[in-house]
Amino acid sequence: MPDAVMFPWYQNNEVAGKLPDDDRYGIQQLYGTKEKTWGPYKPQTTTTTTTTTMRAMIYRADKPTYWPWNNPSNNPNNERNRARERQERERQRQEEERRLQEKERRRQEEERRRQEEERWRQEQERQEHERQEQERQEQENRRRENEHKSQWERNPNKERNRPRERQENERRRQEQERQEQERQEQEDRRRERERDRQLEWERRNRNGVREPVTPTARTTPRPTSKPYPTVHRQHHHHNKPRKPKPDSCMTYYDAISMIRGELFIFRGPYLWRIGTSGLYPGYPTETRRHWSALPENLTKVDAVYENKQRQIVFFIGREYYVFNSVTLAPGFPKPLASLGLPPTLTHIDASFVWGHNNRTYMTSGTLYWRIDDYTGQVELDYPRDMSIWSGVGYNIDAAFQYSDGKTYFFKNLGYWEFNDDRMKVAHARAKLSARKWMQCARSANEVDDEQRWTASLVSGENEGEETGRSGSRELRINHFLLPILLLAIATWRS
Numbered sequence: 001m002p003d004a005v006m007f008p009w010y011q012n013n014e015v016a017g018k019l020p021d022d023d024r025y026g027i028q029q030l031y032g033t034k035e036k037t038w039g040p041y042k043p044q045t046t047t048t049t050t051t052t053t054m055r056a057m058i059y060r061a062d063k064p065t066y067w068p069w070n071n072p073s074n075n076p077n078n079e080r081n082r083a084r085e086r087q088e089r090e091r092q093r094q095e096e097e098r099r100l101q102e103k104e105r106r107r108q109e110e111e112r113r114r115q116e117e118e119r120w121r122q123e124q125e126r127q128e129h130e131r132q133e134q135e136r137q138e139q140e141n142r143r144r145e146n147e148h149k150s151q152w153e154r155n156p157n158k159e160r161n162r163p164r165e166r167q168e169n170e171r172r173r174q175e176q177e178r179q180e181q182e183r184q185e186q187e188d189r190r191r192e193r194e195r196d197r198q199l200e201w202e203r204r205n206r207n208g209v210r211e212p213v214t215p216t217a218r219t220t221p222r223p224t225s226k227p228y229p230t231v232h233r234q235h236h237h238h239n240k241p242r243k244p245k246p247d248s249c250m251t252y253y254d255a256i257s258m259i260r261g262e263l264f265i266f267r268g269p270y271l272w273r274i275g276t277s278g279l280y281p282g283y284p285t286e287t288r289r290h291w292s293a294l295p296e297n298l299t300k301v302d303a304v305y306e307n308k309q310r311q312i313v314f315f316i317g318r319e320y321y322v323f324n325s326v327t328l329a330p331g332f333p334k335p336l337a338s339l340g341l342p343p344t345l346t347h348i349d350a351s352f353v354w355g356h357n358n359r360t361y362m363t364s365g366t367l368y369w370r371i372d373d374y375t376g377q378v379e380l381d382y383p384r385d386m387s388i389w390s391g392v393g394y395n396i397d398a399a400f401q402y403s404d405g406k407t408y409f410f411k412n413l414g415y416w417e418f419n420d421d422r423m424k425v426a427h428a429r430a431k432l433s434a435r436k437w438m439q440c441a442r443s444a445n446e447v448d449d450e451q452r453w454t455a456s457l458v459s460g461e462n463e464g465e466e467t468g469r470s471g472s473r474e475l476r477i478n479h480f481l482l483p484i485l486l487l488a489i490a491t492w493r494s
Contacts, residue, residue: 202247245270245284249440252412253433255304255350256398259312263402265437266301278439293328294321303351305400307360308373315348315362340378341369350399355407356420366394391425392416 246267255266263274270284287301288294294314303315311329314321319333337343341362351362360371367383386394389409398410407418414430415437434440 202245243268248272248279248284248438249434250413251434253398253410255301255315256400256408256410256437257304257306257352258400258403259304259306260310261403263437264304266304268300269298271301272438274437291321291323291326291328293323303348303362303398305351305353305360313351315351317347318345320348339371339376350396350409352399352407353401354420355401355405361399363396363399388423389418390423391428392418 253265265272271287272283273280312323321333322329349363353360362369366386369378369382372379392409396409396411401407409416415433416425419426
């Protein structure tokens with residue numbers, strides 16, 4: 001076989017088609033036999049002794065000698081040729097890169113040259129423009145000098161009169177400033193006199209004797225800013241008399257609410273505005289000065305609150321108004337029945353957002369309703385009786401949630417703080433509203449008034465407790481006096 005390992009050594013030898021046994025065994029060990037045999041090859045041994053006569057190997061020189069290293073595929077020169085080809089390809093690639101780099105360098109050089117030419121051209125244009133502008137300015141200056149010279153030639157005294165004209169203008173300006181200052185001082189004095197007359201009128205019309213009020217004293221500092229906008233309207237003077245302003249320290253409240261972080265208290269057609277620094281000066285003032293879209297014949301505001309959309313809702317009689325800040329929302333006013341309230345309902349006593357669940361409630365007489373803030377309608381299982389608000393009673397005047405998160409109920413001149421956890425008022429006897437909300441000082445003459453106004457404002461469930469305490473106190477006194485009385489009678493008889 002030409003591919004056999006021993007072929008080069010036997011290619012010119014004739015063995016008559018038969019190899020010696022040792023060569024044949026070696027070849028079978030390397031390449032295997034034709035028949036499949038299991039296990040290593042073991043030649044058969046026989047006891048018969050056979051004499052084999054081998055033919056002499058004949059060398060033939062007519063066939064070319066085959067050498068394995070003469071195979072072209074195994075020629076080491078081929079590897080050198082391939083390495084040379086790789087080097088040539090690498091050299092060509094590097095040459096191509098150098099050519100591209102040189103091309104890019106020439107392009108950048110051309111771009112830089114073009115930019116320099118553009119800058120030079122712009123600089124030339126700028127210099128030319130400056131030169132023309134300078135020439136134009138020089139011509140204008142020469143023209144003005146010529147005009148000035150011609151005017152001076154026509155009126156040589158004009159230059160001498162210019163300082164005199166400046167002095168005259170300055171004198172007129174100072175005179176105008178002085179007149180304006182005098183007018184402002186007169187206006188301030190007039191306002192001061194009106195304020196004094198108003199305070200004197202309020203002092204004379206108050207119930208009971210009060211301390212004299214100093215007109216120039218200011219009870220609260222003027223705020224640095226007004227967080228809530230005020231609408232200034234043009235007031236037309238009519239012959240219709242205005243209602244007197246209510247007394248800040250001795251009046252009950254129609255409605256009260258926190259609006260834009262400030263406390264607004266409503267009484268009749270007037271309101272008070274209380275900020276972080278206290279009561280704003282100039283209050284009470286008319287409610288329509290802030291919300292001009294309210295009815296012109298406004299007599300009172302039944303209830304007011306600020307909803308979750310930061311809209312201000314007013315309840316007046318059988319209608320309610322919704323304002324975006326000081327602007328009436330489109331489509332309002334609307335009747336109370338549009339909220340799902342009974343058509344026979346004539347007014348709302350109070351409206352407030354309860355801090356316990358942050359839901360909106362409305363009261364009227366002995367009933368109250370809860371409003372769904374998402375639908376704007378009364379919930380289905382309402383109305384309910386006001387007795388659930390233990391200690392508050394019926395027919396309240398106002399209610400609201402203060403900045404401290406607590407709910408307060410008002411009636412007549414007093415108020416209660418409501419305990420949300422115990423669902424009852426925090427104190428059985430009402431406290432005087434003016435002392436907390438108006439910061440009115442308590443004088444000796446007001447003690448009797450407070451007792452008189454708040455004595456009837458004891459909640460129903462605590463009234464029995466008060467009566468029981470007084471009865472037990474009287475019983476203890478009687479038990480103490482009875483032995484003394486008996487002892488005195490016995491002594492007198494003896």
